[in-house]
Amino acid sequence: MPKHSLRGRDRELALVRALLRAAADGHGGALALTGPPGSGRSSLLASAVLPGTTRLTVTGCPAEASLPGAAVHRLLACVEDGPAVLAELRRRAVAGPLVCCVDDMQWLDRASLAALAYAARRLGGDPIALVLAGDDDADDGLDGVDRVPLDPLDTTTAQRVLRDLVPDGLQGDVAGVLVEAARGNPAALVALAGGLTAPQRRGEAEPPVELPADSPLRVSHRRCLAALPPATRAALLLLAADESVLPERPVPVTRCVAAVEASGLTVDALQPAERAGLVRVDAGAVRFPRPLFGAVVYAEATLAERRAAHRTLTFSSPAREVWDAETVLRETLHVAALADGPDGKLAAELADAAPPEHALAARALRRAAELAADPADADRYRVAAAGHAWRAGFPHRARLLLRPGPAGLPAPAWPTAAPAPAPPVVVSAERELLLAEIELRAGVVADAYQMIRTSAEHTDAAVAPGTVMLAAEVLCASGERARFAAVLRGVAPHHEPCVAELLNRHFDGLSAMFGGNLAGAVPPLRKVLTLAGRMRDPAVLVRAAVAGLLIGDDAQAHRLAHRAAGLARDAGELATVPQALEIAASADLALGGFEAAVSTGLEGLRLARTTGQENLADNHLGLLAVLAAMVGDRAGCVARVHASRARSGVDVDSPSWALGAWALSLLDVADGRHQAALTRLTRTEVGRGSLVVQAAGVPTLVEAAAGIGRPDLAAHALRIFEAWTACTANPTWLALSARCRALLAPPDEAESHYVEALRLHVLGDSDFARARTELLFGQWLRRARRPAAAREHLERALETFEQFGAGPWAERAGAELRAAGAPVLRAAGSPVAKGPPSRADAVLTAQQRRIAGLVADGATNREVAAALYLSPRTVDHHLRNIFVRLGVRSRTELAKICRTGDCTDAAPHR
Structure with a gap:
């Protein structure tokens, strides 16, 4: 069986095979695989094979659908009712397990289907597997039989x-x-x-x-169509013609009825198709539940029949004065379908009818380009259509529209005429800018760099904003950050005042940062964040969110990125949504929101793939690999790294490659393979293609260098990191900088840096980063022969790692605790209380007992956080769990329990 036959059917294949194995063990049953023609149901039936079993098959036959018992006779050589069929199946299964496969069950006669259904419901104790397959809309009478729908492939x-x-x-x-x-x-x-x-x-x-005329699927649909009455076929052609001009929108019932009646038919003509499940009416619209059938209806019609259908549809619409924007577009597209050649006036009407929704606008402008009499107008419409197609999530449509013609200029997707005159410079610049963005997300990043240069050379006021905003991403991803100012020199964005100021500050900030002036970059980029609060353009907000990450304002980056994603969804800019989610997930990671980062990253990955942005999908995979590595999920991390590098031509300087290197180095550090981690990170220059890795990967590099006793290998990266963190004023990043200094400092200086790091962690948001610092400090204290002080930090680290499900880190903290003299219940667990357990000892962890004791003494959450080097949010989380575990509802009740001696170890060790 060809390997493509069951692609995307892993779940369904597993269910079939599980049924066969169960039947072989004497616990049979039945499954019904349902889906439209061509969905793979016959291939799944063909896979229903198990060595040592007997296999019986039958396929429904339309010619015998009215003959009672015909299918059972072909299957079992008998014509009987349900009990007799069940008995015959059991008789045949005496010699060994039996697999019975029924294909095209929608064509089985009713008596045979009823008999098989009766048997299917009674196979639980027999070595018999019954697998049926048929249409998803068949009235099969298989109540009580598990159904497995075959959904469209993603x-x-x-x-x-x-x-x-x-x-x-x-x-x-x-x-x-x-x-x-x-x-x-x-x-x-x-x-x-x-x-x-x-x-x-x-x-x-x-x-x-269109499906080839002789393809089995089209032949199947053609037979289905031919079996319908002529009036029904005519009515279906009207529906198919209306869908063909605007497939993104359902056809309103009122419009369909008006068209059918205008053609001289009645709406009853659709009834045979409705009964057969070929059309469906719901939510005030008529549609083909199987879109390919609708396409075949249109393709099977002659040219004259199609034109007549479009003409009928244009004459059946209500009065023009009551048309909404969608009706205007639909009607204009029908008129365009009747055009015999170029028509500049009609092309202009189509362009004017293009609505804000990108998918619809792309369709209108593409048809306008095909009709335009002036080549310059055609180029302009085509580039505009490509832009809308890209933002709607169809990169292949966009690139085909931008395909260069024989003269190297924008031309129809499939040029057949002589070369057109050169388009205006602005069109060339827009084309190169759009191609650069598509290549950045879904192509070759190096090509995107060249396109940005071309756009910058030919740009004007209309294109400059996009050029400036996109250039930073392209140059970063291609490793050419130092050339940012040079490439864009002379590009002066002139736009509405607020946008122009944002773009200018964006340019100033990035020029300073890429030129090494980190302190000079912060004021203009912070101004970008302020101005972005008034913006509603999703693309501008995404780049502003990136500015937030660049200056360490992770909370603002998070807000802007999620706002951009929401606005993009509302505007139908599907390509922008996963771009925004990439920034949002990075911000979640920096803020310590691991679950949110994973959720956002998975959604971004799905949408990036759906919209054809493979490079962006790889970036999401890389970030998800980092998140998996941080909690020690080795299998998940490695699988995501491999997936992000699976495509041919993935650049080692790309963001996804850098993220993958960082993820694998995190696993190396967790396993104590510091040299391997150092090699990975230095090979990629700590993330040449990713500013996220350029900053966030430095603590991993420093830890690896310290682990092999070579602080000099990380000294340069740390100096840049310290300069950057100092500019951010972000306590989490400053804490990580202090931790790095502690790792590389002489023994007599390290402790003060660790203490400073923990003080800053309390002010920040990342509990996981704080736990990593606690673990490193605890290790340092234990090796300095201060086990009591070490235990305090190691216990806190252990508890946090357990909360995050970070097994390897919890095991490491537990091992350090045991080495520091603390009894640990399990390899990765909580310290065991000595002596008879009190009520609190029995249900609270050591950390929770400390928090309970401080709260009982009257400390506020913020005071507890400061005393225990935790964030107030973590204290609040612990306190809620303490209330639940002890069954109390107030601080007063908690104080009463603690006064009995249950919370005696509340005071932290100093």
């Missing part, structure tokens, strides 16, 4: 199927066209890929968007 899986089908590879944008045209249907992917010519595979000719 974009990532569909791309993998194409790689299986075309081992030599497809030009990336061609693959995107095929994935979109197949709509998640595996058989459609097979048909579309199988019909490609060599020029189409290379991207030199337009790829197919």
